[in-house]
Amino acid sequence: MAGQTDPHISLFSPQEVEFMAEDEMVEIVPNMNMDPLNFIAGDYGRFVPQIPTQVPLWLAVALKRRGKCTFRPPAWLSVDNLTQVLEAEREPQSKFQPLPSGYIEIARLLFDHARDDIPDMYMVKSLVEDIRDVRLHKLETNLGTFGADTTAVKMNNVSAMEVNLVRPFVIRALEAFYRHDKPERDADRDARSSSSSRQPPREANNEPRRPLRQR
């Protein structure tokens, strides 16, 4: 449901992340004739057999499921490119390699619905999974380096799904560090000005807290 059962408003569910990724454009080759579609989201088409067009991923999957088109796999989803990316990711101390922000979602949807459109599908699939593992491992080790001096965490080239995965932990960890640092900084401020420090306002997250009303 749209945010109703979620006590933590600011967290996106994986389905919501996938929803956002579904708006990315992909190339398809239709095998039928169809008039242009005037959606609220935009205008797509017209669809002519054998002429490639760009459509959003959700539309492409819908058409593919009804057998109306084939996919042109995106350039980054090739054995060569992925092998390169995997090699680079495996280098010790390397940063995250540039990959489309929705690569996990796009790859999964294509594997599920368009296996025959991807050359060397099994190879590509195992490469993507390996890449995911390596990146996840890198994320975990990175998280272990948080300290009291961590004021911000950069997530360059980290995909949307991966960011969402670590989001709850990172937020809580950074909040805890910040809060424990605060008494020191308040003490500093007191020393400089003579006004008494305000009590921090009550937060609304008193976990675990059962909602009063059953939803």
Place this chain on the structure above:
Amino acid sequence: MASNSEMGSADFESLLSTSDVELLKRAWRNEKAAPEILPYQGDLVERAKGQIELVEGNIEDYVEDGIDPLVVSLYQMDLDRTQFLLRSYLRVRLLKIEKFMFHILKSEEAESRLSEQEKAFARRCAADLTKHFEESVLLKLPENYQTVQKQSLISDEDDMVPEPNLDTFVVCRSKNSLKLNLYEEGETPVILDLDRGEPSFVRYRAVKRAFESGEVELI
């Protein structure tokens, strides 16, 4: 009624040609990510509602006319997606209002961020909750402890009112290279360099002003 048809690029949507759906998606994302309630995008919601109603009417016509069910189902999918965005946006706001209702009603500024219906909702909700607390608990407590908003009449401030936690961390991305001053006034400033398009976790209070002026977006 011409709707902007071009969708922005995956990384950085340009403001010039953004469809309403794109704007709604951004509003939804921002609202979900921010700890406090953001100004109500009244125009956007009205336009989206109008477009949704239009398409709903169209779909009924298509079904009657016997147009290819495939096409009808595609229009239906697009409609569903847009409806989801709109509903989720409104629901997230309602959740925030419920959480922070006393705080919002106390401050003019926060109250101005709500739509008319939301204000009515907030007032009714607060009134109901107050009444519930009074009847079930507060009137049975000793004299000094009977208000909803303070722990006791001795407290200086309304410390029973939950406030949004502006010191929480959010993931943000900036449109251009940006330098952020990370600590509050009067302390040693720590400057954070944000490159274009690089997501990072930052304290919300530090990015609040940049976010409100549109230089930074929350994801």
